[in-house]
Amino acid sequence: MEAVLNQPVLVLNRLWQAVNVVGARRAFGLLARDHAQVVHLSEDSYRVLSLLDWIDFSTHNPPLSEVEAVHTVSHRIRVPKVILLTLFDRLPRKELKLTRNNVFHRDRNRCQYCGSTFHRDELNLDHVIPRHYGGKTTWENIVCSCVSCNTRKANRLPHEAGMRLIRKPSRPKWRPVISMVMGQEGREYWKDFLDLAYWNVELDE
Secondary structure, X not given: OHXXXXXXXXXXXXXXXXXXEEEXXXXXXXXXXXXXXXXXXXXXXXXXXXXXXXXXXXHHOOOOOHHHEEEOOOOEEEOXXXXXXXXXXXXXXXXXXXXXXXXXXXXXXXXXXXXXEOOHHHEEEEEOOOHHHOOOOOOOOEEEEEHHHHHHHOOOOHHHHOOOOOOOOXXXXXXXXXXXXXXXXXXXXXXXXXXXXXXXXXXXX
């Protein structure tokens, strides 16, 4: 039962925008207080169901496996994959973290000097304006760089090394993306609502 109640559930605000992922236990709590409704894909369209409607739906459409159901004294209730908040219509205000993976994601794994695409294990981060010139670790001064270009540029400004950026680095606009394990169950069901990003340790200044 504990594993079932920890199943991930995508949370949408009233505008149907993804704002969070919670465990099934928390999702059922929101449903019980009428703070949310279940979103269920049925015949190529989404239905919105109250908890009572969802219990009735679960009775007539039992889950295929035990890991998809919560048992009560009198009911076997399907674990929802997506819920819709009934009151919250804002997006959470948050700054996109400056991390290695987020820089790689912004630059699409392309070296910003030679333009070639690499596996992330073969990429470095480069300070466009080197630290000893006063360059800071910011979105506007960090770019994705291959080992060869990083070695060639060294601790110089791009023009000093005879190099040019293919694109000026900038801070990406934050979108309500959810970090989750690749291959996590339910992700396919979330695809209409969810943008994917990677959140890791924030880079030091």
